Amino acid sequence: xxxxxxxxxxRLLSGVCEYEGIRAIHSQVNRPGTxxxxxxxxxxxxxxxxxxxxxxxxxxxxxxxxNGCRRMDLLPVTIIYWLFxxxxxxxxxxxxxxxxxxxxxGALNALFTGPSHEAMSDVEAALRLARILSRDRKMWQYLxxxxxRDVDAQRVEExxxxxxxxxxxxxxxxxxxxxxxxxxxxxxxxxxxxYSIPYPKQTLWLRLDMPNLQETRMESPADTTWxxxxxxxxxxxxxxxxxxxxERIDLDRRRCMQENLEWLESHPHIFExxxxxxxxxxxxxxxxxxxxxxxxxxxxxxxxxxALCREFHTAALPGKIATLGRFSGREARCLAARVLFRxxxxxxxxxxxxxxxxxxxxxxxGEPMLDFTGSLRRSPQxxxxxxxxxxxxxxxxxxxxxxxxxxxxxxxxxxxNGMDDGPA
Numbered sequence: 001x002x003x004x005x006x007x008x009x010x011r012l013l014s015g016v017c018e019y020e021g022i023r024a025i026h027s028q029v030n031r032p033g034t035x036x037x038x039x040x041x042x043x044x045x046x047x048x049x050x051x052x053x054x055x056x057x058x059x060x061x062x063x064x065x066x067n068g069c070r071r072m073d074l075l076p077v078t079i080i081y082w083l084f085x086x087x088x089x090x091x092x093x094x095x096x097x098x099x100x101x102x103x104x105x106g107a108l109n110a111l112f113t114g115p116s117h118e119a120m121s122d123v124e125a126a127l128r129l130a131r132i133l134s135r136d137r138k139m140w141q142y143l144x145x146x147x148x149r150d151v152d153a154q155r156v157e158e159x160x161x162x163x164x165x166x167x168x169x170x171x172x173x174x175x176x177x178x179x180x181x182x183x184x185x186x187x188x189x190x191x192x193x194x195y196s197i198p199y200p201k202q203t204l205w206l207r208l209d210m211p212n213l214q215e216t217r218m219e220s221p222a223d224t225t226w227x228x229x230x231x232x233x234x235x236x237x238x239x240x241x242x243x244x245x246x247e248r249i250d251l252d253r254r255r256c257m258q259e260n261l262e263w264l265e266s267h268p269h270i271f272e273x274x275x276x277x278x279x280x281x282x283x284x285x286x287x288x289x290x291x292x293x294x295x296x297x298x299x300x301x302x303x304x305x306x307a308l309c310r311e312f313h314t315a316a317l318p319g320k321i322a323t324l325g326r327f328s329g330r331e332a333r334c335l336a337a338r339v340l341f342r343x344x345x346x347x348x349x350x351x352x353x354x355x356x357x358x359x360x361x362x363x364x365x366g367e368p369m370l371d372f373t374g375s376l377r378r379s380p381q382x383x384x385x386x387x388x389x390x391x392x393x394x395x396x397x398x399x400x401x402x403x404x405x406x407x408x409x410x411x412x413x414x415x416x417n418g419m420d421d422g423p424a
């Protein structure tokens with residue numbers, strides 16, 4: 001991230017602390033009537049923000065629905081323009097493939113006034129792109145509806161049912177998103193198979209252009225099926241199966257779609273097994289999940305702890321410290337303590353300094369800490385190993401050649417001086 005954004009650690013350390021910065025961002029995106037808009041923002045930025053809000057004891061989801069707030073993402077919007085409004089922009093092509101990266105679209109269409117990946121430059125480029133695309137009012141308003149839960153849900157209700165099972169009717173649609181890439185024209189045909197039972201806000205869509213779908217067996221439906229999980233008002237974008245949309249799917253994939261539909265209808269027991277498996281699927285439970293990463297698995301705080309979080313935010317530092325012993329849940333108490341450790345270490349009483357030192361010692365020693373995917377979080381040792389691998393490829397005199405040694409010094413000063421700092 002430092003390399004991409006060309007930021008040295010001394011610049012980071014000259015800003016406000018994380019807790020105060022995240023509170024300011026939370027306040028901005030929760031202003032009544034705010035639409036949070038970015039480029040791939042729901043796919044990337046918003047997840048980053050949700051976890052940042054969570055680890056700083058702030059409500060992680062209110063900016064998505066409360067007080068007239070909602071989100072919109074320019075990347076899937078731009079994909080639809082690339083598919084159906086080619087005259088809206090000049091489209092970059094790299095190595096024979098369309099590039100829908102903001103930096104490439106911005107460079108070709110003069111959207112940038114500064115370097116890409118510089119925060120304000122990216123923001124201004126995204127706004128210029130939105131203004132250009134919104135000139136086509138009809139298209140823009142239709143796509144705006146894709147990010148409104150009620151509109152998106154109503155459109156799904158209007159999709160044509162093409163197959164029936166004992167579970168009910170199943171509708172045909174096209175699903176458009178960046179994950180499908182240029183080769184597939186960024187869209188795939190899908191069939192509705194209902195809602196997730198453990199996660200009832202997720203609608204489930206079975207991909208129909210998979211040649212091995214007809215090899216599905218009762219005992220192993222996951223091996224040969226691919227299902228998209230979509231919430232209303234979020235990417236990917238669902239389109240009705242009108243011919244003008246279907247014609248962007250090549251003939252082989254359309255033939256595969258039709259054959260798979262006929263096979264599902266003629267094999268109702270296997271179709272119902274596919275539906276049952278995906279509707280009942282639960283994400284694997286992660287033992288020893290680090291509390292910072294527990295947003296999805298651990299659920300919401302209790303009402304009393306939520307009230308304490310609000311008190312924590314409004315209190316001066318002595319009041320924040322006093323709330324620690326009043327949290328009933330281990331997760332909330334641990335997160336509150338870490339906020340103090342990270343942001344106010346120099347001003348803590350002796351008992352908390354001892355606790356903070358023990359927390360830092362675990363990080364220094366590379367104690368295993370799992371993220372929400374179940375993967376090991378980067379440790380100081382693995383970061384140093386990665387820096388050592390990148391160093392030889394850095395051009396002498398380039399920004400990266402300066403940033404990497406700077407970051408290495410910072411990590412060693414903060415975490416590993418006087419310890420075994422070999423690769424983890």
